[in-house]
Amino acid sequence: MKVLHTADWHIGKKLHGYDLLPDQAYILDQILTIAKSETVDAIMIAGDLYDRSVPSEDSVRLLNQTIAKWNLTEGIPLLVISGNHDSATRLATGAPWFNQANFHLQTRLQDAFTPIEMGNTQFYLLPYFEPVDARIYFEDPDLRTIQKTMPKVIEKMQASFDPNKKHFLISHFFVAGSSKTDSETKIEVGGLDGINGKLLTEFDYVALGHLHGKDALKLDNARYSGSPLKYSLSEKDQQKGVWIVDTQTNEFSFRELTPLHEIKELQASFSELLDPDFYNAVNREDYLSILLEDRAVIPNLMNQLRQVYPRIIQVERANGFETAVSTRLKAENIKEKSPIALTEDFFTEVAQTDLTTQQKKWIEMGLQTSLQQGGAS
Amino acid sequence: MKVLHTADWHIGKKLHGYDLLPDQAYILDQILTIAKSETVDAIMIAGDLYDRSVPSEDSVRLLNQTIAKWNLTEGIPLLVISGNHDSATRLATGAPWFNQANFHLQTRLQDAFTPIEMGNTQFYLLPYFEPVDARIYFEDPDLRTIQKTMPKVIEKMQASFDPNKKHFLISHFFVAGSSKTDSETKIEVGGLDGINGKLLTEFDYVALGHLHGKDALKLDNARYSGSPLKYSLSEKDQQKGVWIVDTQTNEFSFRELTPLHEIKELQASFSELLDPDFYNAVNREDYLSILLEDRAVIPNLMNQLRQVYPRIIQVERANGFETAVSTRLKAENIKEKSPIALTEDFFTEVAQTDLTTQQKKWIEMGLQTSLQQGGAS
Numbered sequence: 088m089k090v091l092h093t094a095d096w097h098i099g100k101k102l103h104g105y106d107l108l109p110d111q112a113y114i115l116d117q118i119l120t121i122a123k124s125e126t127v128d129a130i131m132i133a134g135d136l137y138d139r140s141v142p143s144e145d146s147v148r149l150l151n152q153t154i155a156k157w158n159l160t161e162g163i164p165l166l167v168i169s170g171n172h173d174s175a176t177r178l179a180t181g182a183p184w185f186n187q188a189n190f191h192l193q194t195r196l197q198d199a200f201t202p203i204e205m206g207n208t209q210f211y212l213l214p215y216f217e218p219v220d221a222r223i224y225f226e227d228p229d230l231r232t233i234q235k236t237m238p239k240v241i242e243k244m245q246a247s248f249d250p251n252k253k254h255f256l257i258s259h260f261f262v263a264g265s266s267k268t269d270s271e272t273k274i275e276v277g278g279l280d281g282i283n284g285k286l287l288t289e290f291d292y293v294a295l296g297h298l299h300g301k302d303a304l305k306l307d308n309a310r311y312s313g314s315p316l317k318y319s320l321s322e323k324d325q326q327k328g329v330w331i332v333d334t335q336t337n338e339f340s341f342r343e344l345t346p347l348h349e350i351k352e353l354q355a356s357f358s359e360l361l362d363p364d365f366y367n368a369v370n371r372e373d374y375l376s377i378l379l380e381d382r383a384v385i386p387n388l389m390n391q392l393r394q395v396y397p398r399i400i401q402v403e404r405a406n407g408f409e410t411a412v413s414t415r416l417k418a419e420n421i422k423e424k425s426p427i428a429l430t431e432d433f434f435t436e437v438a439q440t441d442l443t444t445q446q447k448k449w450i451e452m453g454l455q456t457s458l459q460q461g462g463a464s
Numbered sequence: 465m466k467v468l469h470t471a472d473w474h475i476g477k478k479l480h481g482y483d484l485l486p487d488q489a490y491i492l493d494q495i496l497t498i499a500k501s502e503t504v505d506a507i508m509i510a511g512d513l514y515d516r517s518v519p520s521e522d523s524v525r526l527l528n529q530t531i532a533k534w535n536l537t538e539g540i541p542l543l544v545i546s547g548n549h550d551s552a553t554r555l556a557t558g559a560p561w562f563n564q565a566n567f568h569l570q571t572r573l574q575d576a577f578t579p580i581e582m583g584n585t586q587f588y589l590l591p592y593f594e595p596v597d598a599r600i601y602f603e604d605p606d607l608r609t610i611q612k613t614m615p616k617v618i619e620k621m622q623a624s625f626d627p628n629k630k631h632f633l634i635s636h637f638f639v640a641g642s643s644k645t646d647s648e649t650k651i652e653v654g655g656l657d658g659i660n661g662k663l664l665t666e667f668d669y670v671a672l673g674h675l676h677g678k679d680a681l682k683l684d685n686a687r688y689s690g691s692p693l694k695y696s697l698s699e700k701d702q703q704k705g706v707w708i709v710d711t712q713t714n715e716f717s718f719r720e721l722t723p724l725h726e727i728k729e730l731q732a733s734f735s736e737l738l739d740p741d742f743y744n745a746v747n748r749e750d751y752l753s754i755l756l757e758d759r760a761v762i763p764n765l766m767n768q769l770r771q772v773y774p775r776i777i778q779v780e781r782a783n784g785f786e787t788a789v790s791t792r793l794k795a796e797n798i799k800e801k802s803p804i805a806l807t808e809d810f811f812t813e814v815a816q817t818d819l820t821t822q823q824k825k826w827i828e829m830g831l832q833t834s835l836q837q838g839g840a841s
Binding site for chain 2: 144
């Protein structure tokens with residue numbers, strides 16, 4: 088049996104103010120295409136379907152349409168948990184009816200101990216929960232941390248293990264742990280809140296959600312799928328995708344996703360950026376972080392750039408500014424300076440360029456008029 | 465076939481700041497009890513399930529639990545539309561899966577023209593919609609009002625009428641109309657936004673939602689169920705309940721609901737209200753509008769009353785105040801009066817009682833001290 092592992096959709100998330108819903112609709116379609124071409128038997132979604140506990144109507148519409156298409160139109164079984172970004176109560180709407188269609192959505196700790204059996208595998212769906220939920224469920228006031236709680240949770244799951252079946256866990260937590268083959272896997276994720284990876288060894292595969300990079304953790308039997316899209320500039324070098332897991336062999340392989348718009352860094356001068364030879368050679372539709380090589384002040388910079396590049400998420404100076412701001416006013420100077428000199432200093436500091444002769448004349452005229460009127464009132 | 469007609473649950477509504485969720489859970493259970501004792505074949509809910517487009521988590525939980533119990537545990541078919549208080553998009557979450565369980569939830573105009581067939585009846589589920597929805601659906605820019613739109617909607621429904629079946633409409637609108645038997649039915653409801661009741665004559669029964677009184681309109685074939693609870697003081701004399709409709713005979717009869725807490729008016733003096741002989745004879749747990757017979761100012765009135773009556777929604781004076789406020793200060797008087805006289809006037813106006821001799825002394829002392837200090841500073 089083949090299952091697809093994805094997580095952290097964060098539907099409704101914005102990127103530096105840009106609405107990502109079209110990007111999200113596009114990438115979710117791509118996940119479906121992979122699921123169909125791989126003829127997977129089920130899709131696991133490991134939490135954070137929404138970005139907020141109260142998602143917008145447009146977000147609700149996208150998730151509802153996506154899930155209905157995958158499960159009802161395409162007939163793909165779904166195994167889904169809520170993450171820390173989801174409202175468990177809101178996300179659970181409709182869940183009691185979904186089971187009939189092999190759509191298993193679990194949002195409460197107490198439901199995690201009844202595995203969903205599919206083919207040769209028992210799937211344990213453990214939604215994100217807080218220690219307080221465990222204290223109530225286990226009637227144990229000492230369960231004050233996730234570290235204390237997880238051994239009890241895993242132990243209780245193992246009590247229902249069918250030894251003739253494979254055992255998959257779908258979960259949404261930080262997992263601390265490292266393999267010894269790759270420096271990247273030495274990252275201890277989540278610190279105090281991290282769950283010891285050793286707790287997970289009894290599972291054949293652990294489908295994790297929460298961290299956005301597929302390489303955040305590498306255990307022999309556990310993976311983060313990562314988010315299907317880059318959700319911050321710091322994720323720009325991550326390859327996004329989904330895992331395809333074989334429940335017979337526990338082997339898993341990564342299928343890459345190609346976003347509607349990439350997040351890219353562009354380094355160039357202002358004149359290059361506005362030169363058709365330059366911008367026709369790059370994908371102007373990407374989300375761009377621009378490193379501007381110029382050092383001069385450029386009036387109306389963002390508006391000019393946005394006419395060519397509609398999705399700029401930030402502009403930084405590669406080489407700093409031309410005018411090292413040496414004119415910063417000091418208290419002792421201010422009292423000694425004439426109004427005209429002060430105005431000139433202020434202009435230079437804000438505009439990063441000197442006044443023209445004409446501009447100086449206007450200021451002189453303006454100040455004289457103002458002083459005369461002040462005296463006459 | 466027998467069907468139950470209810471509407472306007474407004475889950476999450478507050479009454480003068482009081483959380484009504486316990487009252488709503490109680491009354492919804494009572495509706496289920498009626499449905500079971502009447503062995504109805506379906507329940508129609510004619511919109512406004514929630515009070516707000518973004519309901520609270522507790523509201524979501526109550527609706528989800530209620531609907532799951534009625535439909536899945538009790539196996540009762542449900543015919544439900546969204547009202548103007550519901551977010552059609554949010555309420556529709558899960559709807560594509562519900563049909564399998566004979567739970568039909570329709571929130572979009574375009575779905576209203578495919579009747580749900582059950583037993584001998586075609587049910588048309590017409591959710592609340594705006595004229596813009598009709599302009600898009602009918603591709604007719606002239607549909608600027610509901611009055612213009614409804615004939616087209618009804619006509620299109622009638623095109624799919626099976627002449628061998630009964631035809632029920634579930635809808636959420638103002639209907640203007642009157643029967644000639646009862647003065648109460650002369651009320652024209654909704655004015656400009658009202659739909660002519662004649663449009664509805666082809667239906668065997670029209671289950672309406674929107675107005676909170678069951679007697680808001682009486683046509684031979686149409687009824688508002690009203691809300692299951694009194695949601696404002698103005699509804700205090702309404703008998704709340706549900707309709708039971710026979711689809712064979714089109715006859716309908718009302719089943720009364722008894723709330724967890726009534727809305728009542730109490731008229732009494734303050735001393736009576738705090739007298740056990742009095743308050744043990746009334747239901748102190750009701751939502752109370754109190755008409756106080758005293759005319760004197762009573763310090764700390766609300767706190768004292770609330771210790772006996774926990775759900776006071778308002779207190780009014782049956783006989784006005786003792787001190788007809790004749791001392792309201794006029795601009796011309798103020799300049800002529802001494803600070804002591806002004807303070808006395810102010811106290812009398814606010815406290816509705818005169819200063820005692822001791823209080824007058826304190827004011828004199830205070831003012832003298834204050835004037836002396838003012839001179840010395």
